Amino acid sequence: MPPVDVEWTSVIGLANRTLTTPALIDFVGKYESMLPEDVCAYIRNIHRRNELRNNRLLAQLEEAVVAMNRLGITPIMLKGTSTLATAPEERRGVRIMSDLDIIVMPDEAKMAIAALCAIGYDIDYQTPAESQRWHVELSRSQDVGTIDLQQAAPGPAYLYQSIGQALNHCVIAPLGSGRVYIPTPVYRALTLIIHDQFQDYGYWLGDLDLRHLVELRDLNDSAEGLDWEKLASLVSGELMKNAVETQLVALSGLLGVDIPQTMRSRLIPRLQFMRQLMQARFPSTRLLFLAMTALDLGNYRNAANGAWQAAAHPRRSWSLPKVDTLQFLLKAAVAVRTGKV
Template sequence: PQDVYEYLRFVHDCNRERNLRLRAQLREAVAALNRRGIVPLLLKGAVPLFLAPAGQAPSRMTSDLDLAVEPAKAAAAQICLEELGYVEVAGERGMAREQDAGMLELRARRAIDFEPPKLVQHDDLWVNIPTAQSRALHWIVHDLFKEGDYWRGRIDLRHLHDLAQLAETENVDWSALQASMSDRSARNALDTQLLALHHFFGTRIPARCARRPIVRFQHWRRVFTATHPIIGAPLRLAGNLIWGTRRFLSARGSARGGSSDFARRIARTLLLPSAKI
């Protein structure tokens, strides 16, 4: 219908304009870091934004910019960004300026890369770009473990689509990623995500992903709670309770902002809907 087309075109145009602003913001930050002798590692949506040709921008909706630096250079990078006007945002993981389209999250680089990143020069700017294997691993670890989607039964369809596109354009070796998982629980989580990837986007995955009953059950649970939000509520609550308990035990009763902040985060964990679809 024409009205639907016009609405989607409006959203697309607004997102394109925002992505162009995000790219300019990213290039400014990279240039400032390079002048300090720091070559950042780009993560998630920052990669296609940086690599897009001049005057063009990817259609992906990007919420913020994620950069990582070597731990020894984290303090210098922080000062560098503060000199550009960035300030820490209370209660958030990131820095921001009033004039920007999105936040910038600077983190210390962790040794979770599947392979060493590639040093890339683009318009006199230097960055490190994770390989396709490492980018896939980062998305999976972030969603399933850091955000708890494996236990909570949630599906981040946007990141799943990113994985599908990555698998289509790059040679992602899922079997090698499976072999790199540290334990059975991690392998179960990876296989569950791969089943979702095949279910929603038809991505080719290793046949052995669906062999274990726990993996098939977890996949069914995630899809069921996403497509049946009312009758799937008990499964959602059970998953949130498991995830909340894990976070409580790992935190040992402490919290970043004190006991009241910890209580709010526990309540948010239990009450948020399970599916991001």
């Protein structure tokens, strides 16, 4: 039920900040008679505009996919792009998207770029050749979003060592007149979590990405649902386990998703969730709570360097982070980042 005596301007402000305003359409549909008229009108307007934008993104995606298909490339839909490709028409306006994330195989990258440039795309940015993680951003003036072309799932490669290639967790599906690979719900959930916790440094900074929590909830509520045992089987190492379970504790605590007790009862994930809530309510505590990175510093080095190296240098695994790492985290902790609280 809607809380009593709500300051709706603040609620809408927080929804705008977390990019979740269109998702409130379900709340409006259920409790319209109990909500202020201007609140309902605003949410409906934002949802309608986002639906129009996502319809344009879907048409843009289909055109790009067909162009790549002509060269024998079947791309993998990543993160929100897989949601856009599979969402029923009536649910297409719920999620705000900034770009189209697409994976192609490393030996297909040049052909994929050529296919997109042939239909009018320009390269806005391409990572240097020596970069550990390759991606290219492409855009056209007539489109509402860019294409982010990648060669691998988000986050550090060592987190996927026990999971295998993304294609092992995909099924082929039609997209308009094209064809794509769609990751399974469990793999989509895992890549969303890894993206938030490691590629966006949310685990180290104590950030909450409410938009992605809503998407995880919707994945669990979908016809296929989420197989929690399968998700647990894909998680290896203490660092990844702590990060995934932190997200699941938040999913249960904030959105009421029924998560197995064994996946939301351990101490470090629960402490991390308490930190997230404290930082959201009192942003001035963000720098203070950076000290919690020490909880997983050894686990991080074990995962990044390999267990054999940690065994050879057991004391090193608990040494302080490098100076440039601390400087990066301090700067990121006080930065205003879209969609994060």
